[in-house]
Amino acid sequence: MYAMPASKTTYHHGDLRAACVSAAMELLEESGETALSLRAVARRAGVSPAAPYRHYADREALVSAVAAVGYRELAERLAAAHPSPSTTEQLTSVAVAYVQFALERPALFRMMFGEPCDRDNDERIAATAAVTLYLREIVVRTFPQADTEALATAIWALVHGLAFLHLEGKLDSSDPSAVANRVTATIQALMTATSLAKL
Amino acid sequence: MYAMPASKTTYHHGDLRAACVSAAMELLEESGETALSLRAVARRAGVSPAAPYRHYADREALVSAVAAVGYRELAERLAAAHPSPSTTEQLTSVAVAYVQFALERPALFRMMFGEPCDRDNDERIAATAAVTLYLREIVVRTFPQADTEALATAIWALVHGLAFLHLEGKLDSSDPSAVANRVTATIQALMTATSLAKL
DNA sequence: ACTCGAATGTTTACGATGCTCACATTACAT
DNA sequence: ATGTAATGTGAGCATCGTAAACATTCGAGT
Numbered sequence: 001m002y003a004m005p006a007s008k009t010t011y012h013h014g015d016l017r018a019a020c021v022s023a024a025m026e027l028l029e030e031s032g033e034t035a036l037s038l039r040a041v042a043r044r045a046g047v048s049p050a051a052p053y054r055h056y057a058d059r060e061a062l063v064s065a066v067a068a069v070g071y072r073e074l075a076e077r078l079a080a081a082h083p084s085p086s087t088t089e090q091l092t093s094v095a096v097a098y099v100q101f102a103l104e105r106p107a108l109f110r111m112m113f114g115e116p117c118d119r120d121n122d123e124r125i126a127a128t129a130a131v132t133l134y135l136r137e138i139v140v141r142t143f144p145q146a147d148t149e150a151l152a153t154a155i156w157a158l159v160h161g162l163a164f165l166h167l168e169g170k171l172d173s174s175d176p177s178a179v180a181n182r183v184t185a186t187i188q189a190l191m192t193a194t195s196l197a198k199l
Numbered sequence: 200m201y202a203m204p205a206s207k208t209t210y211h212h213g214d215l216r217a218a219c220v221s222a223a224m225e226l227l228e229e230s231g232e233t234a235l236s237l238r239a240v241a242r243r244a245g246v247s248p249a250a251p252y253r254h255y256a257d258r259e260a261l262v263s264a265v266a267a268v269g270y271r272e273l274a275e276r277l278a279a280a281h282p283s284p285s286t287t288e289q290l291t292s293v294a295v296a297y298v299q300f301a302l303e304r305p306a307l308f309r310m311m312f313g314e315p316c317d318r319d320n321d322e323r324i325a326a327t328a329a330v331t332l333y334l335r336e337i338v339v340r341t342f343p344q345a346d347t348e349a350l351a352t353a354i355w356a357l358v359h360g361l362a363f364l365h366l367e368g369k370l371d372s373s374d375p376s377a378v379a380n381r382v383t384a385t386i387q388a389l390m391t392a393t394s395l396a397k398l
Numbered sequence: 399a400c401t402c403g404a405a406t407g408t409t410t411a412c413g414a415t416g417c418t419c420a421c422a423t424t425a426c427a428t
Numbered sequence: 429a430t431g432t433a434a435t436g437t438g439a440g441c442a443t444c445g446t447a448a449a450c451a452t453t454c455g456a457g458t
Contacts, residue, residue, distance in 0.1 A: 012406060012453060032315070037444060048408045050446080055406090059445065106315070113367055114313035116231070116305070128369060150381075150388035153370060154357065157385065161360030162352070169318040170327060171352060182349075186356065189349035190389060211424060211435055236415060247437050249417080254435090258416065 017055040019045045024066045025108070033107045038062065063111055064121040070105075070112045071127030075134060077101050086141035092187050094138070095159045096180045102163035103173050109163065132156075162186060216254040218244045223265045224307070232306045237261065262310055263320040269304075269311045270326030274333065276300050285340035291386050293337070294358045295379045301362035302372050308362065331355075361385060 013019060023044035027035045038059050039049045056062040081097035082090045102109040132152075139152040162183055166173040173179050212218060222243035226234045237258050238248045255261040280296035281289045301308040317323060331351075338351040361382055365372040372378050 010453085016406080038446085039444065049444090050409080050448095051407050053446075110313065110315070113363060114309065116309070132369075146391070147384070147388050150384045153361070153364070153381070154385045154389040156369075157360030157364055158353065158357045158389075159360070160363060161356030161358070164312060164359060164363060165352070165356055167315075168312055170331075170355075182352070185346070185349045186353045189346045190353040190357075192345070209424085215435080237417085238415060248415090249419095249438080250436050252417070 013045065013047055013051075016045060016047060016051060019047075020052050020055060020062060021065050021069055024062055025069065028066065028107045028111065029105065033110060036063075036066075036107075036111075061121075063115065064124055066108070067112045068121070068123035068127045070108045071124070071131060074098070074101055074112070075127075075130050078131075078134065084141065085138050088142060088187070088191060091138055091142055091155070092184050095155075095162070095187060096183050098159045099163045099166060099179060099183050100176065102167055103176070103179065106167055109167065113160070113164075158187070158190065159183075212244065212246055212250070215244060215246060215250060218246075219251050219254060219261060220264050220268055223261055224268065227265065227306045227310065228304065232309060235262075235265075235306075235310075259317060260320075262314065263317045263323055265307070266311045267320070267322035267326045269307045270323070270330060273297070273300055273311070274326075274329050277330075277333065283340065284337050287341060287386070287390060290337055290341055290354070291383050294354075294361070294386060295382050297358045298362045298365060298378060298382050299375065301366055302375070302378065305366055308366065312359070312363075357386070357389065358382075 020041050023041045024036055027040055027044065038052055038056075041062065042049045042052050045051075052062065056065065077097050077100075078094050081094045085091045085094055135156055136148060136152045139146070139148050139155065143151055162171075165171045166179060171179075171182065219240050222240045223235055226239055226243065237251055237255075240261065241248045241251050244250075251261065255264065276296050276299075277293050280293045284290045284293055334355055335347060335351045338345070338347050338354065342350055361370075364370045365378060370378075370381065
């Protein structure tokens with residue numbers, strides 16, 4: 001994918017910028033977030049500890065870049081679950097995908113959401129906007145007469161919260177299929193709760 | 200509250216264990232989570248860098264202790280909003296309190312939920328159990344005929360997600376009253392969505 | 399083709415951190 | 429009173445983020 005003479009040891013790397021996020025992503029998946037240091041990234045990219053600073057202002061900038069990739073991959077994952085859901089059932093399958101993503105790549109997910117970071121980072125803003133939009137469209141199709149804005153955030157919050165509670169061990173996440181069942185049951189419960197509420 | 204001769208400089212601190220969590224909590228509130236280092240805690244407690252290790256195995260153990268305090272304070276905050284809600288309105292006020300807690304003490308909240316940590320820490324387990332229980336009781340009263348388990352996690356997830364999305368800047372949190380409105384609107388939207396859904 | 403500035407990497411260095419170990423001091427149980 | 433366990437100190441190690449000065453290479457303009 002990247003044009004790079006592979007093994008020829010050149011002084012200039014070729015595409016350190018991209019290599020850094022790749023390395024960072026690998027470290028993240030292999031050894032968790034504590035393993036993600038700029039120095040480790042540099043080592044893995046076969047470059048001196050200071051080199052990454054030519055491409056990222058500081059550690060946080062790199063983290064933002066990684067998070068941005070994470071957002072894109074999350075979006076793909078959701079789309080793979082269902083490109084344009086319009087029933088609660090389809091919506092549920094997307095929700096399950098969301099939670100599964102979080103559980104399969106916990107370190108990445110936490111980088112994306114758990115840390116205080118550049119809210120101003122363009123990549124991040126663009127990437128999250130995509131997720132937001134996707135969600136809003138779902139809501140419009142599934143609940144055409146509802147308050148789109150409010151319901152979209154409600155659903156995002158619900159699913160996001162489910163992901164986090166599983167991640168944090170508040171909800172058992174040892175068995176993936178059990179998780180899927182719980183997610184669907186949870187959504188189901190909410191959907192039927194209205195009629196039972198004491199207002 | 201703690202028996203301690205205040206200013207007399209004794210070799211032994213008196214209650215370093217407690218002093219550490221206090222210092223840690225202060226650092227957290229004053230300067231954010233990056234400021235929370237074991238060394239800084241030791242400094243603030245007026246003690247050598249190695250001293251805290253007599254009471255906490257490592258940084259994570261201290262963090263867990265701080266988080267446990269956070270859980271207790273969160274529980275108090277929720278109870279203050281309403282000791283035993285039994286209508287959706289009262290439930291909503293508790294939800295608002297939850298989100299406000301997160302926004303007023305973001306660093307603490309992130310320590311409590313955003314980091315991977317001792318799931319086995321007894322203090323933490325006990326503290327979260329209290330929150331869980333409180334929530335479950337709310338659900339039983341408010342939705343007596345619903346699937347308690349599922350609905351309780353649904354509501355927790357929803358509120359927790361709302362808190363995190365605000366924290367992360369996904370939802371604007373500059374104006375506290377606007378946040379309160381959004382939270383109520385969000386819950387409201389969910390409560391009325393069922394009847395509009397395409398099943 | 400040549401030159402020279404801009405981009406990109408390297409080296410070295412500083413201060414801070416988590417944590418360990420050997421040692422000092424104190425409290426308490428006998 | 430005495431000795432052992434609890435608690436605090438000091439020095440030290442590896443790692444980290446980051447900055448500054450220097451080296452190498454790329455590419456644009458002649």
